[in-house]
Each structure stands twice: as structure tokens, then as C-alpha cells.
Amino acid sequence: MTRLRSALWLPIFDDLAEPMVVAHLAAEAEEAGWHGVFVWDHLRWRAPIRRVADPWITLAAIATATQDLRLGPMVTPLARRRPPKVARETATLDRLSGGRLTLGVGLGSDRFADELRATGEELDDRRRGQMVDESLEILTAAWSGKPVHHHSRHYTVDGISFLPRPVQRPGVPVWVAGLPGNVKPLRRAAGHDGFFPVNLEHPDQLADIVATVTGLRRGRTTPYDIAVALPPGADPTPYATAGATWWLTEFPPETVSLDQVRGVLRDGPVEP
Numbered sequence: 192m193t194r195l196r197s198a199l200w201l202p203i204f205d206d207l208a209e210p211m212v213v214a215h216l217a218a219e220a221e222e223a224g225w226h227g228v229f230v231w232d233h234l235r236w237r238a239p240i241r242r243v244a245d246p247w248i249t250l251a252a253i254a255t256a257t258q259d260l261r262l263g264p265m266v267t268p269l270a271r272r273r274p275p276k277v278a279r280e281t282a283t284l285d286r287l288s289g290g291r292l293t294l295g296v297g298l299g300s301d302r303f304a305d306e307l308r309a310t311g312e313e314l315d316d317r318r319r320g321q322m323v324d325e326s327l328e329i330l331t332a333a334w335s336g337k338p339v340h341h342h343s344r345h346y347t348v349d350g351i352s353f354l355p356r357p358v359q360r361p362g363v364p365v366w367v368a369g370l371p372g373n374v375k376p377l378r379r380a381a382g383h384d385g386f387f388p389v390n391l392e393h394p395d396q397l398a399d400i401v402a403t404v405t406g407l408r409r410g411r412t413t414p415y416d417i418a419v420a421l422p423p424g425a426d427p428t429p430y431a432t433a434g435a436t437w438w439l440t441e442f443p444p445e446t447v448s449l450d451q452v453r454g455v456l457r458d459g460p461v462e463p
């Protein structure tokens with residue numbers, strides 16, 4: 192059984208839409224023995240949510256308030272972000288945090304907030320998948336510190352060097368999110384550093400995912416993470432047995448409160 196690391200997974204809405212509030216929570220979580228704090232990345236959410244914070248500014252606040260916690264957006268819909276800007280943001284945030292950034296990426300969805308349509312973003316899943324793959328190619332090249340020459344259907348980067356590089360080498364770890372049973376995200380994830388199955392229903396699903404990713408990564412020896420989201424108080428042991436390396440405590444976005452999060456973090460992480 193893999194030893195699980197623990198994290199808070201925070202929807203930075205309403206009570207949690209103040210960066211310094213979340214930074215203080217992160218400092219308390221570190222003191223209580225948690226290993227990470229990850230934040231949602233959305234422009235808006237459905238009613239009754241009205242206030243939404245920017246994840247990158249919030250993560251910068253977390254980085255300056257903590258020493259050891261792993262942090263990152265979980266997940267950023269990469270197709271609605273410009274990859275050269277993400278390259279600068281991730282390298283800078285990794286340096287600010289002393290090499291503690293994990294970049295969670297996914298296609299994004301209009302299912303809950305209709306934010307892609309409302310901002311004129313690409314709605315076709317296939318095209319967004321292409322954009323995510325091209326963005327990841329650009330980020331990988333940018334983190335190397337060498338000039339990036341990328342000319343593709345969606346993006347152009349013509350000879351720019353992205354210095355200074357991230358602290359982590361060869362670059363910032365990337366966890367790819369996807370729905371269980373969807374092979375494309377698994378293939379994408381196998382080429383990076385981790386997989387985050389969204390809406391996972393039971394440990395048997397995770398065991399199948401781990402087996403698939405292991406097969407796709409045949410021959411690779413670099414460390415690999417499997418993260419699962421579980422409600423507060425859930426027993427992570429079956430997921431650790433199935434191959435999870437991280438568990439993220441999830442909170443319902445419409446009802447999450449500062450007191451609720453503080454109560455969970457003060458109890459400390461559940462040990463499998």
C-alpha cells in the first residue's frame with residue numbers, strides 16, 4: 192500500500208475569495224500536518240456563489256505564507272489560458288515557493304458555471320484537447336530554458352526563452368485530470384507526472400486506472416502520482432491500496448465556509 196500524502200482542495204469562493212484568508216488557512220494546515228493545499232480555477236460559479244478569487248494570486252499568497260506545503264491549481268482549464276503566460280506564471284510561482292508547485296490541468300467544462308460560453312472560449316471538446324496538448328508541449332519546452340520554437344494550429348511561440356527556469360527540474364510536475372473511463376486523458380497523463388480522476392466513485396475504478404496508466408508508462412522510471420478527492424472524514428485506505436499517492440479533501444462549493452475548512456484542517460489529515 193502506498194503512503195498517502197494529504198491536501199486541502201479549496202473552492203476559492205465567497206468566504207474563501209480573499210487571498211490572505213486562504214494563505215492563513217494554508218499556514219494553519221501546514222502546522223497541523225497537511226502536505227498540500229490546492230485551489231480551484233474558475234472565473235465564476237453557479238448561484239448562490241457570487242465572489243470568486245483568482246487562483247494564481249491566491250497561490251502566490253499561499254507560497255509566501257508556508258514553507259513546505261505543495262500547492263497548485265487543481266485544475267486549470269489550460270485551453271482558456273495563453274501558454275506563454277502560463278509558462279511565466281508557473282516558473283515564477285515555482286521559484287517563489289522554492290520548488291513546491293504542481294500544475295493540475297484539464298479541458299474544463301461549461302457544466303457548472305457556463306464560463307466558457309460566457310467568455311467566448313472554445314466549446315468543442317476535441318479542439319480544447321488539442322489546445323491542451325499543444326500548451327503542454329510549449330510549457331515543457333519553456334521550462335527547459337532553451338528558446339521555444341512552436342508553430343501549430345492554435346499557438347505560436349517564435350524563439351522566446353523563458354528564464355529564469357523553475358526550481359524543479361526538468362520542470363513543474365503536471366497532473367492531468369479526467370473522467371474515469373475516458374482513455375484520452377489517461378494517455379495524456381501517462382506522458383506527464385500524475386493523474387487526477389474527477390468524479391471517482393469507488394476504489395475499484397482507481398485500481399483499473401492505475402493499471403492502465405502503468406501499462407501506458409511502460410519503461411518509464413520517474414515518480415508518478417495518483418490523486419483522489421474524498422469528502423472530510425472519508426477513509427482513504429482503500430484508495431491507498433488501489434494505488435493513490437495523494438488524497439485531496441473536497442468541500443461542496445455552494446456551502447463551503449471558513450469555519451468548516453478550519454475545523455477539518457485542525458483535526459489533521461486522516462492517516463490510512
